[in-house]
Amino acid sequence: MAARRVRVEVARKGAGLSSLEPIDKTPFRLAASPGFIWLTVVLVWLFSLLQWRTWQPAPDLLLLVIAYWCLNEPGRIGMVTAFCFGLLMDVHDGSLLGVHALTYTLVAYGTLVLSRRLQRFNSVVQCIHMLPVFVVAKSASRLIEGWLAGEWLGWGWLWSAILMALLWPLVDVLLQMPQRRHEEGDGGSV
């Protein structure tokens, strides 16, 4: 009888402990190292100098990565960086100076304004929020470019915005990888 009571006691204790588990199990996000941030941005920028972007619906990966860091590391990558990279892309593409700069600045602004809200959600909900940001930013520069060139070149860029939104969760997984590995290493000592 005594042994049984002890066992019940232990079982009850176990139940008590499991009920003490934290409600929010999502891990804290560690800050990414500045070296990693700049490395990813510069690598994607270099990759954007290649020819795959001639396909009109191609997603603008550089813009995607810049937007991602604007959300997660607003202290390092902001609107000025976005503007400068936009200008570099303008010169590379031989388009009017300021087309990409305007798009990148608007996306960076949209991300910064929405950041408080976005940080509460996971990446799938974030990507639904980001789609209108991409569409509005791209349409603004497309409208002005179309006005200056005197012609409207159709809606092919919408696919680009949609693809960018779809790629957002993937970018989230890839760019969070180093920070996650760090957490796993820490897990043992807690």
Place this chain on the structure above:
Amino acid sequence: MQENGSLKLFKHGPTVEARLFALAFLALALLIVDARWSALEPVRQGISVLLYPFQRIMLAPRDGVERVKGWVDAANEMQIEKAALQRQRIELAQMATHAAQLAAENEQLRRLLNVPDIVTQPSIAVEVLFEPTSAFNHHLVFNKGSSSGIQPGMPVIDEGGVVGQIVRVTPFTAEAALITDDKLSIPVQILRNGLRLIAFGGGADGKMEVRYLTAGADIESGDELVTSGIGGLFPAGLPVAEVDSVHRDSATGFAMALASPLAHPERHRHFLVLQVDVEAARRNEEALNGQTGGRR
């Protein structure tokens, strides 16, 4: 006041909105200035000189692969090329005798009419570096620039004929607008009857348009258009396009023709830039403008 002596715990820059307005305004100003005037060319050139090493680094693997492929395929390619050249040689031999006859006759006629000789054009061979991504224009970027003597305005040709015109140069690269680009127009004439016209890029995809024809103009589908040499930038006699169709509008009294370019920039990587005297052409044009301006 205590504020001056108090600790500054948070960094206060300009607000997000202020930065947005400043940067968006700057971008808009750049856009409008760049679309209307050429004042920003030095800025663009500076940035593109900075960009150039990175572009070359990124294109290096592609160039390397092409070079290795070239080495591996050398024997095969040589044989194909040799066969093509043999055939061409036989064809050209026939034409050469004919041409020699014509040249002698032409020289004699020129002497009779006191027309100066046609000078041969110095040229620079260039290679395509990349095709810039822009939905609004058809451009190509070449691997030589103002340091090799290329200037804006020079025509670009391949074996088929006129490919385009240089529109922008940096020290190491040159950007050419293709003849299908809507900002380009070329003075041409019909080879069959010498009718002088102007061919415009743009319009339908990959086509040229010949506009401002009177409804009765003698132009038919199948006519070959060659440069007329008027304007001084394009030397006379270069093939440009072949007329596909002619649309005559009886309501307005004007006709319009669609033509396909004879050059195929998408099939080649090497082109020739003709070093025409851009300055002389510009001076001529200014002199003409000055005359008409004076009359006003």
